[in-house]
Amino acid sequence: xxxxxxxxxxxxxxxxxxxxxxxxxxxxxxxxxxxxxxxxxxxxxxxxxxxxxxxxxxxxxxxxxxxxxxxxxxxxxxxx
Numbered sequence: 001x002x003x004x005x006x007x008x009x010x011x012x013x014x015x016x017x018x019x020x021x022x023x024x025x026x027x028x029x030x031x032x033x034x035x036x037x038x039x040x041x042x043x044x045x046x047x048x049x050x051x052x053x054x055x056x057x058x059x060x061x062x063x064x065x066x067x068x069x070x071x072x073x074x075x076x077x078x079x080x
Contacts, residue, residue, distance in 0.1 A: 001066070001067060001068065001069055001072055002056075002064045002065070002066055003064065003065045003066075003067055003072055004062055004063075004064055005044075005062060005063040005064075005065065006062045006063075008076070010075075010076065010079035010080045011065070011075070011079070013079045014075050014078075014079050015044075015047075015048075018051075019047065019051070022047055023044075023047070026040060026043040026044060026047065027040060037061070038061050041057065041061040041062075041063060042057060042061075044063060045057045045063050048063065048065060053065055053066065053067065054066040
């Protein structure tokens, strides 16, 4: 099942709970210049890939995450 990060805002809560330090580094760019929103999306995509998820970054910078139905339902019930 493909899940859109833009259409499921609760996925940000899940990502923050699991990888809080990594997300903070992505958003703040480790104290360097403020990253552009598209750069943040690309870095989020790379984080998910590094954690074993199959993803696709669309031309409009939405991240599609491939996950099984059980995981999606469990996460949706927990974070929505």
